[in-house]
Amino acid sequence: MITHISPKQLAEWIAGATDGIRPLVLDVREKWEQQTASIAPADFELVAIPMGEIPQRLAELDPARPIACLCHHGMRSLRVAGFLESQGFESVANITGGIDAWSAELDPAVPRY
Numbered sequence: 001m002i003t004h005i006s007p008k009q010l011a012e013w014i015a016g017a018t019d020g021i022r023p024l025v026l027d028v029r030e031k032w033e034q035q036t037a038s039i040a041p042a043d044f045e046l047v048a049i050p051m052g053e054i055p056q057r058l059a060e061l062d063p064a065r066p067i068a069c070l071c072h073h074g075m076r077s078l079r080v081a082g083f084l085e086s087q088g089f090e091s092v093a094n095i096t097g098g099i100d101a102w103s104a105e106l107d108p109a110v111p112r113y
Helices: 007-015 031-036 051-060 075-086 098-105
Strands: 003-005 024-027 045-048 067-070 092-095
Touching (some): 007 098, 051 075, 067 098, 075 092, 092 098
Parallel strands (some): 003 092, 024 045, 024 067, 067 092
16 A cells, blocks of 8 residues: 655654665656755665656665655656555555655755746
């Protein structure tokens, strides 16, 4: 089941990770979007793979690792989260509202576009 978390809830979701596995935030936006606005990893690893490249690059992701998907507003990331879940990934979350909500809720220094 896909968990829906707001940017403010990400730290709590990360803290809930078990077995000492460091969670991953998967940014599925296009490269130009990542260059326009990005986040700095805190207690998580940040990996950027555009949504269209996920199927070909699936082997780069660990199905046992908690993954929170991020996009601009939360729709592409929800689709990727659903795809990952269908591929057997065990702990998948969608960051609802995406980087736009991240800017509004957590870090106004992150540009909105």
